[in-house]
Amino acid sequence: MNEYRILVVDDEDDLCEILKFNLEMEGYKVDTANSAEEALKLDLTQYNLLLLDVMMGEISGFKMARMLKANKDTVNIPIIFITAKDTENDTITGFNLGADDYISKPFSLREVIMRVKAVLRRTANLQRKESEELQYKGLVINVPQKKVTIEGEEISLTKKEFEILSLLLQNAGRVFSREDILSKVWNDEVYVLDRTIDVNITRLRKKIGEYGKNIVTRLGYGYCFECE
Known part of the structure; x- marks a missing residue:
């Protein structure tokens, strides 16, 4: 049961x-x-x-x-x-x-x-702890403290990188278009190009090491965090 x-x-x-x-x-x-x-x-x-x-x-x-x-x-x-x-x-x-x-x-x-x-x-597969902490395996996001750790070791992310990772991990499996990410992370900021999203995603993938492969590109649609 x-x-x-x-x-x-x-x-x-x-x-x-x-x-x-x-x-x-x-x-x-x-x-x-x-x-x-x-x-x-x-x-x-x-x-x-x-x-x-x-x-x-x-x-x-x-x-x-x-x-x-x-x-x-x-x-x-x-x-x-x-x-x-x-x-x-x-x-x-x-x-x-x-x-x-x-x-x-x-x-x-x-x-x-x-x-x-x-x-x-x-x-x-996505473990969520009281909405204050997002976790997938050894990748942990402490939302209130704006801190990301991998296997217990803190990594340094920019504000936008942190918000993109939080958005994708919190909604694992859901595809977000570039427009979705711009509206949720950049809000009403002007003169932000689609290319800005791609650059931030590329940097984010590198910073989170082995978990970078979990941020997948759906050609023609956008990005999502895919749990194995």
């Missing part, structure tokens, strides 16, 4: 119960909510994964995801979108919101379970 907690949010009560039953058979602890409004009343920080329907009432799955990603306490919770909509634009919207996977109805329960296991396995 594992200790993973999953929240299923879907306005179809029968679907919630089917998913709850089958995921519990796999050993997960599962709760359900029939709307985003109902889900948002829960302590979402206790969950390791959300299965989130896109097409719901006043607050859609996409809108709820935006709310979670804007909150420092819930930004790291993995999300799998479930929807009857399967157009390319909807899929892109989901991934741009930080979704970890996307399942279109109708789906097989075996597929859902496989995808849940894959996302949990991928995100579990």
Whole structure:
């Protein structure tokens, strides 16, 4: 019996119960909510994964995801979108919101379970300690102290390098475009070129040694921190 907690949010009560039953058979602890409004009343920080329907009432799955990603306490919770909509634009919207996977109805329960296991396995590789410390193996970021250590030895990063590494590690597996990184790290600073991102990434890779290979380039899309 594992200790993973999953929240299923879907306005179809029968679907919630089917998913709850089958995921519990796999050993997960599962709760359900029939709307985003109902889900948002829960302590979402206790969950390791959300299965989130896109097409719901006043607050859609996409809108709820935006709310979670804007909150420092819930930004790291993995999300799998479930929807009857399967157009390319909807899929892109989901991934741009930080979704970890996307399942279109109708789906097989075996597929859902496989995808849940894959996302949990991928995100579990990244150890997070009370949001004050980000850690992947021997690479540790102390967020309050703005300090990075590798195997216990502190390394010197510029402010921008630190913020890029924190952004990528905190959202491991998610691809950030150059525009995303510029908006989050440089904010409203003017005259910053895309090339500036590439230069900072190159320097950062060198400084973090063996972990430099974990910062991967997705040609045509951007950068992400990939856990092995």
